[in-house]
Amino acid sequence: MNIEIALTVNGETVRETVEPRTSLADLLRDRLRLTGTHLGCEMGSCGACLVMLDGAPVHACLVLAVQADGQKVETIEGLNESGHVSDLQAQFHDRNALQCGFCTNGMVMSAQALLSDNPRPSRAEIRDALSGNYCRCTGYEAIVDAIAATADRRAGIGETVE
Amino acid sequence: MTAGNEHIGQAHRRGNALRHLAGRGRFVTDLALPRMLHAAFVRSPMARGRIAELDVSDAAAAPGVVRVFTAETLNKTCAPWTGTLEHFAGMKSAPQNILAEGAVLWAGHPVTMILAHSRAEAEDACELVLLDIEEEEAVVDGDAALLDGAAPASEGIDSNLCFRTVLETPGLDDAFASAAHVVEESFTFGRHTAVTLEPRAVIADFDPSTGQLTVHQGTQTPYQFQDVYARHFGLPESKVRVIAPDVGGSFGMKLHVYNEEMATVAASLTLGRPVRFVADRLESFVSDIHARDHRVTARMAVDAAGTILAMDVDDMTQIGAFSTYPRTSVAEGNQVIRLMGAPYRMPDYRGRLSVVFQNKVQTSQYRAVGHPIACAVTEALVDRAAEQLDLDPFEIRARNLVADDAYPHVSATGYQFEKLSHQTSLAKLRQLMDYDTLRSEQAELRRQGIYRGIGIAPFVEITNPGAAFYGVGGARISAQDGAVVRLTPGGDVQCAISVTEQGQGTETIIAQIVADQLGVTPDQVKVTTGDTDTTPSGGATWACRGAGIGGETALRAGRRLQAQILAIAGAVLQADPATLALAGGAVIDSGTGRERITLAEIGRIATYRPDTLPEGCDNSLSAVQHFAPTGYPFDFTNGIQASHVEVDIETGVTRLLKHWVVEDCGRIINPLLVDEQIRGGVVQGLGPAFFEECLYDDMGQMTNASLADYLVPMAGEMPDIEIAHVETPTLDTILGAKGVGEAGTAAAGAAAMNAVNDALRPLGARISQTPMTPLRILTALGHV
The missing domain is CATH 3.30.365.10 (Aldehyde oxidase/xanthine dehydrogenase, molybdopterin binding domain)
Structure with a gap:
């Protein structure tokens, strides 16, 4: 039995008919072709599939598409186009805080959520906030640096990176 | 000009x-092609057994299913592959083909391939396959596998010894006989795996109208796979195109031939339409290569002045039921026994290597092949010798490192070093980490019952291999x-x-x-x-x-x-x-x-x-x-790492406080990228030192094969990593770059093990097994 749902994805209204078992991640990736949301473990451990659901980060692999009915979803594609994370993106680029890029979507989501809740986190708090984001390439330090630098810039400290 | x-x-x-x-990003996992089918596999739930019954009729009739393949219908499309190379004299491994025929040889061995319109439908149909296996006793432990009368781990081999070799200098026995001190230890290095965040992914797309096969594959070696697919499926090389777009991590894991990739190509060739296989995380753990898995006994002879005279090493490494193709599963152990003692003047050496079959997932080359084992064993023994002689760890290394002006130098194991910078690196590290301050702080804290440790580990990294690595052994792997x-x-x-x-x-x-x-x-x-x-x-x-x-x-x-x-x-x-x-x-x-x-x-x-x-x-x-490189058969880089840890002796939990690396990769092309290669590499060394381990039970079942149970290093546990450089370009090339991808991984675990043992020393405890879990540390302390 398929279910009809309607949700807002990156500001656009989307109507789809899905199986009840379809995850939000599969809806985004396979139906809507928003492939910036990645799947690394499909059990909520790795953080590669994080998206914003009504403004808060959720694992798109653990949320069913039907649960997102009537809600607002933002993916990395939407955040990118909105310009809301352009400073984070610039710092990640400047600090080389990504290598293969597979975790990056989730890192940006976690960072954005952290800085919304706690605009001036310590390095330990940043590391703690990334406790659900696995990165195999960087060793994390550059990511911590990029988030700390973004927090500084948002607080008016330091130079902005283009 | x-x-x-x-x-x-x-x-x-x-x-x-x-x-x-x-x-x-444009990853293989993001690609969707017209008429594409999705693959899922029924895998052996047992480590060893015989297929008594296999009935796929219900699965073939399931909704969305287009085709079901078994060994009988798929393997005939593919010439078998054998993971041996001629320069590893006497090595053996049974031929492999795509799906299990008769025998299942590890828990995870693919038996049936199901192709459906979606992965979900293919997985649903997997549940409908009737697979009855008569279980046989699995070969699980490497030492037991070598005993007389042990059952072979695969068919067509007469024993579980894949390869054995010995390196020995003539003066070895005299060196030990004349030594003032001999230190020895037994080590166990756990099995771990790459856990690339993007799992293995392949889409094979055969167009019968033109005879063109295009394979989109997340790999680091597209030409190697072009050659493999052309030869094993009987296609002209010009009709095989391999495209590796963005790859979500590889680290050596994605350059080996796997049953599932061969199955995907075979299925596309048979059906004439695109076939996609993307491993889910659970099947990654039971099909991606694992790494390491060594038991090493080693002793080191030193004279009264702390001069290292010789090492005598025996490495037993366990590789699964087959040696991997086309690079073999022997290269890891081979580099372990050849890198022992590499930074030191040590004149004499004996290294014995036994590579052993068992019924587990294959092990093979992963980032820093062999290096972490050789480095950890060597540096643990150097620290033990220093302890015996009451020398500071920096001092004993200063007395033994090959001098910066003593090149070219040939190691006791036969490696030729063009020019390295161990002495400069050692001095630079001491300054970088402010060693003397850390030591006095450590002494002060011990009086308060806080156990901190400092460990250092010089290393040598092999880079820029010529044909001596694989080509001379007959492998079609470009040098x-x-x-x-x-x-x-x-x-x-x-x-x-x-x-x-x-x-x-x-x-x-x-x-x-x-x-x-x-x-x-x-x-x-x-x-x-x-x-x-x-x-x-x-x-x-x-x-x-x-x-x-x-x-x-x-x-x-x-x-x-x-x-x-x-x-x-x-x-x-x-x-x-x-x-x-x-x-x-x-x-x-x-x-x-x-x-x-x-x-x-x-x-x-x-x-x-x-x-x-x-x-x-x-x-x-x-x-x-x-x-192609000429001159030296390989380049070597060098460096030294230091780890600062705090061990909670009540819980056994180790906190990583800081890590330092001094590294000499020759000409630095991009300092930002070099440093991030080192940092990422260090964390891939610290992971298996403290967390990562593929755990198996006595039946050969991997018991932690999920990302919830297998511990990968996360941001909260990892330290900041401070890096400094020495630059000694190779004169073999105009550019002078030597490479840096594996340096971090090579010595991070060794430095960490020495740091933990430094912390435990006042309590009379030692650990020589990785990962150094809280339970193992508490066991070493005698608390459990």
Whole structure:
């Protein structure tokens, strides 16, 4: 039995008919072709599939598409186009805080959520906030640096990176 | 003329990183092709047994299912593969084919392939396959596998010994007989796995109308797979194209041949339509290669002054039911016994290696092949010798490291070192970490019941391998790389090169190198990688060769094009090309620096108005260059790492406080990317030192095969990593780069183990097993 749902994805209204078992991640990736949301473990451990659901980060692999009915979803594609994370993106680029890029979507989501809740986190708090984001390439330090630098810039400290 | 070094050595940012930040990565997992089918596999739930019954009729009739393959219907399309190489004399391994035939040889061995319109439907149908296996006793433990009468782990082998070798210098016995002190220890290095965040992914697309097979595969070695698919499926090489787009991590894991990739190609060839296989995380754990899994007993002889006289090492490593193809599962152990004691003058040595079959997932080459084992054993024994002699860890190393002015040097195991910088690195590390302050702080804290430890570990890393690695053993694995550099009609530069990018920054450094040869900026150089149809053939990325071999290839290709451009410019300007040079996007007068003609104008004339060139002037704006290392069989880099830890002796939990690396990778092409390679590598060394382990029960079942149970290092546990450099370029190449991809992983675990043991020393406890879990530390302390 398929279910009809309607949700807002990156500001656009989307109507789809899905199986009840379809995850939000599969809806985004396979139906809507928003492939910036990645799947690394499909059990909520790795953080590669994080998206914003009504403004808060959720694992798109653990949320069913039907649960997102009537809600607002933002993916990395939407955040990118909105310009809301352009400073984070610039710092990640400047600090080389990504290598293969597979975790990056989730890192940006976690960072954005952290800085919304706690605009001036310590390095330990940043590391703690990334406790659900696995990165195999960087060793994390550059990511911590990029988030700390973004927090500084948002607080008016330091130079902005283009 | 020789181009400048305006961009080589600069911290250029990676242009391709911007795509990932925008959510515009292009991974195989993101690709969807028309009429594509999705594959899922029924796998053996048992480590060893015989297939008594296999009935796929219900699965074949399930909704969405298009085809079900078993060994009977799929294996005949593929010539079997055997993971042996001739230069590993006497090694053996049984031939393999795609799906299990008769015997199942590890828990996870694929038995049936189901193709459906969606992965979900394929997985649903897997549940409908009737698979009855008569369980047999699995060969689980490597030592037991070698006992007389042990059942063989696979069919067609007479014992579980895959390979055995011994290296020995004539003076070994005398060295131990004359030693003032002999220290010895037994070590266990756990099995772990790559856990690339993007799992293995492949889409095979065979077009029967043209006979063309295109394989989109997340791999670091597209040419190797082009060759494998052509040979094993009987296709002309020109009809096989392998494309590796963005790859979500590889670290050596994605360069081996796997049953599932072969099955995907076979299925596409049979059905004439695209077939996709993407491993889910659970099947990654039981099908991706695992790494390490060594038991080592080792002793070291030292004289009364602390001079290292000899090491005697026995390594038993356990590799699964087959040696991997086409690189074998022997290279890891081979490098373990050859890298022992590498930083030291040590004159005598014996290394014994036994590579053993068992019924587990295959192990094979993973980042820093063999290095962490050799480094951890060597450095643990050096620390034990220092303890016996009451020497500081820095002092005993200062007395034994090969002197910076004593090169070339040949190690006791036969490695030839061109020039390394151990002494400079040791001194630099001491200063970088403020060693003396840390020691006094450590002593102060011990009085308060806080147990901190400091560990150091010098290392040598093998890089830039020539054909001696695989080619001499008969493997069709390229030791050379190739590049085509061209000037576009508009005056931009494009470089197509065989080395590949997995995020380490290959494309960025190639752009920097080419830019410097042609007097342009790196952002004017578009680099293409990862496609066998559009780049020249080459070895690609493994064993730390992207910068050293790929970089040199790009440099020489750039210089060749530079000469062609200057010849055309000379003809146009009626000037001697020797008086011209390239800078600022133009041809300049090399004496005055004055601009003579832009590259765009050269491109325009050579492309649209070659009729205006003098007769006989070659208008070619493309240059091709291949390069294979000559001189030394491999390059070696060196460095030293230090770890600072705090062990909670009540809980056994170790906190990583700080990590330092001094590294000498030769010429640094991009300091930002070099440092991030080191940091990422260090964390891949610390992971298995403290957390990562593929745990198996007595029946051969992996018991923690999920990302909830297998512990990977996360941001909260990892320390900040401070890095300094020494720069000793190799003289074998113009560029002088040696490579840096494995340096971090090589010694991080060794430094950490020494640090933990330094913390435990006042309590009389020692640990010599990784990962150093809280339980193992508490056991070492006698608390459990």
